[in-house]
Amino acid sequence: xxxxxxxxxxxxxxxxxxxxxxxxxxxxxxxxxxxxxxxxxxxxxxxxxxxxxxxxxxxxxxxxxxxxxxxxxxxxxxxxxxxxxxxxxxxxxxxxxxxxxxxxxxxxxxxxxxxxxxxxxxxxxxxxxxxxxxxxxxxxxxxxxxxxxxxxxxxxxxxxxxxxxxxxxxxxxxxxxxxxxxxxxxxxxxxxxxxxxxxxxxxxxxxxxxxxxxxxxxxxxxxxxxxxxxxxxxxxxxxxxxxxxxxxxxxxxxxxxxxxxxxxxxxxxxxxxxxxxxxxxxxxxxxxxxxxxxxxxxxxxxxxxxxxxxxxxxxxxxxxxxxxxxxxxxxxxxxxxxxxxxxxxxxxxxxxxxxxxxxxxxxxxxxxxxxxxxxxxxxxxxxxx
Numbered sequence: 001x002x003x004x005x006x007x008x009x010x011x012x013x014x015x016x017x018x019x020x021x022x023x024x025x026x027x028x029x030x031x032x033x034x035x036x037x038x039x040x041x042x043x044x045x046x047x048x049x050x051x052x053x054x055x056x057x058x059x060x061x062x063x064x065x066x067x068x069x070x071x072x073x074x075x076x077x078x079x080x081x082x083x084x085x086x087x088x089x090x091x092x093x094x095x096x097x098x099x100x101x102x103x104x105x106x107x108x109x110x111x112x113x114x115x116x117x118x119x120x121x122x123x124x125x126x127x128x129x130x131x132x133x134x135x136x137x138x139x140x141x142x143x144x145x146x147x148x149x150x151x152x153x154x155x156x157x158x159x160x161x162x163x164x165x166x167x168x169x170x171x172x173x174x175x176x177x178x179x180x181x182x183x184x185x186x187x188x189x190x191x192x193x194x195x196x197x198x199x200x201x202x203x204x205x206x207x208x209x210x211x212x213x214x215x216x217x218x219x220x221x222x223x224x225x226x227x228x229x230x231x232x233x234x235x236x237x238x239x240x241x242x243x244x245x246x247x248x249x250x251x252x253x254x255x256x257x258x259x260x261x262x263x264x265x266x267x268x269x270x271x272x273x274x275x276x277x278x279x280x281x282x283x284x285x286x287x288x289x290x291x292x293x294x295x296x297x298x299x300x301x302x303x304x305x306x307x308x309x310x311x312x313x314x315x316x317x318x319x320x321x322x323x324x325x326x327x328x329x330x331x332x333x334x335x336x337x338x339x340x341x342x343x344x345x346x347x348x349x350x351x352x353x354x355x356x357x358x359x360x361x362x363x364x365x366x367x368x369x370x371x372x373x374x375x376x377x378x379x380x381x382x383x384x385x
Contacts, residue, residue, distance in 0.1 A: 010172060013068050013077040013088060013148065017299050023067055025260055025298065029060035032261040043272060044237075047265045051280070055268060056261050059291055068292045072112075075119065079148075080172060082165045086150035087159075089116075089141035091173065094123040096135035100202075100384055101175040102376070103166055104138045107184025107208075108245075108306055109267040110363065113293045115140045117369040121154050122376065133384070134377040141169060143185070145305030147296050151184045152305070157312050159185070163192035167201075176200050179380050183207040183364055185309055188316060194323040202383040203326030203352065205376050207364045210320030211339050211347035223340035230337035231318060238336065241266065245307035248313050253304020256297075263303055264294045274362035276334035283317075284367050293366075320347065328353035328379025330372070334361035354377035 037049045075090045090112060093099070102122065104115050114215065115138075121128040122136040143151040144157050144165075166189070170178050180200045182190035187208035194204050216228060235242075244252050256263045268281060268290065275284035318337065327348035331338060333356070345351055355375045360368035 010080045013079045015072050015077070015148065017065060017069060021299060024310055025295075026060050028260050032056060032259075034261075043269075046240075047269045047272070051272075052261070052265050052268065055287065055290075057263060058287055059260075059264065059294070063288065063291045063295070065295055068288075068295070069118065075116070077247075079147075080169065081150075082168050083161065084154075085140050085144050085152055085165075087144070087165060087169060088112075088245075089139055090119070091137075091139050092119050092123045093137045094135040096132055098133075098384075099123070099135035099137045100380065101139065101170065101173070101178035102136040102380070103170060103178065103180045104190045105141065105166070105180065105182035105186035106143065106146075106365075107182070107188075108143075108146075108309060109270055109293070109297065110184060110186070110366070111293055111296050112140050112142055113289075113296055114363060114366040118365060118373055118376075120334065121370075121373045125377070128145035130377065133379065136328045139170065140171065141166065143189075143306070143309065145308060146302050147300050151302075152308075155312065157308070159188045159192040159309075159313055159316065160196070160220070162189050163196055164263075166193060167196070167198040170200070177202055177385060179203055179205070179357065179383060181205040181207075181376055181380075186364065187243075187321075191272045191320050191323070194325050194327065195321045197325055201325065201383075203328065203380065204323075205328040205353075205379045207330045207332060207372060207375070208335065208362070209329045209331070209339055209344050209347070210318055211344045212318040212320075212337075213343055213346065214319055221340065221342075224343070227337060227339050227343070230335075232316075233279040241270065241307075242310055245311035249307035249311045250304050252307055256303025257301055260298050263298050263333070265302070267294050267297065271363065274334075274336055276332070276359055276366055284361065285363075289366065312357050323348050324350055326350050326352045326383060328375075329357075330355040330357060330364070330375040330379065332357045332360035332364050332368070332371075334359075334364070335364075336362055352382055355379065 038045045108282035125134045180190045187206045277283035
C-alpha cells in the first residue's frame, strides 16, 4: 500500500502568520467592547461574560501562537488544487510499508488541530505501546473554507462534492486502497464517501453516526427516548449556530471577521455545550487547545467560509443514507445527539465494529484522543489486506 511519488501538483506548505497579524489580534482583544452580563445564573443565554473575559484575557496576554505554529509545522503539510479550490492537508507516512492509508475529516467548529494528537500513535503505534500491525498512513485535510484550505468562490460545495475531492486527493497520493474516519461534519463527509463507494475505499469509521430512522418508532426504549431528547436538544436549544449558518452564514461572517472576541465566543460556546464536562469546557479541554482552534479560525478569517457548509447542505438529514460497505462506529456517552445501537445496526448493514466509550463528548478526537485511537485501530483492523 506504499504510495507512489506524489504528483507535481502537490506543493509543500508551511504556516507563517505575520507578526503584524499577531499584534493586530492583541490590539483588537485589548479594545473588546463587552456585552451586558447575562441575566441568568447559567449558560442558557450563551457564553457567560465572566468566562469569556477570562478566556480573552488569556488569549491577549499569555497565549503563544508561535508555540502552536511550530507544532503544526512539525508535520509535513501540503496544498493541492482540486475542483478549483486549494486543499490544505497533513500527510504523515508510517515506517511500516504495510500501513493502511487513512483519511481523517474534521467537522465544525473543528479543524486539523483536533487530529494532531492522533497522528503519532496512528502512524507509529509501536512508539506509543501499540502493535506494528495497526500502523496507518495518515492524511488530514482541511475542509474547503476552513483553515489553510482555499475558500470556494462559487456555490455547490456539498458534502458529496467534498467526498469526491477526497477521492481525488487519495488518488493523487497514490493510494489504491484506503479507509476514512470522521465526526460531526467530518462524519457526514465520510458517510458521503461510504455512499459513493469509490474504488479503493475499504470501509469507514464514524464517531458521529447519522442513523436516525426515517420514521421514529411510536414506542420507544429508554435508549431511543434519550436519542429523541438529544435530537431535540441538537435542533433546539443548541441549534442556534446551525440555524444561523444554515440561513445567513455571510451575516455571521461579518461579525466573526471583525471581532476576535466574537470568534472566540462563537467557538467556546460549542466546546462548553458539547464536551463531556462538569459545567465548563475547561473540564474537557485545555485553554491552549481551545485557543489553538480559535486562533486558526481567526488568522485564516474562516468565520464565514467555514459556516457555509451548513448553508450548502440545508437538506442534510440526521438520518443519513443506508450503507452497505464496512462501517465501524464508536459512540461517546456525552455526544449530542446520541443514537442507540439498534438504529445504527439498521442503517449500516455491514457493521463490522460497535464500540461504546466510557467518557467523551461530541469532539472525540480533541477530548479523548487515546480512546478514539484505540477504537480506530480496533474498528478498522479487519479491513487490512
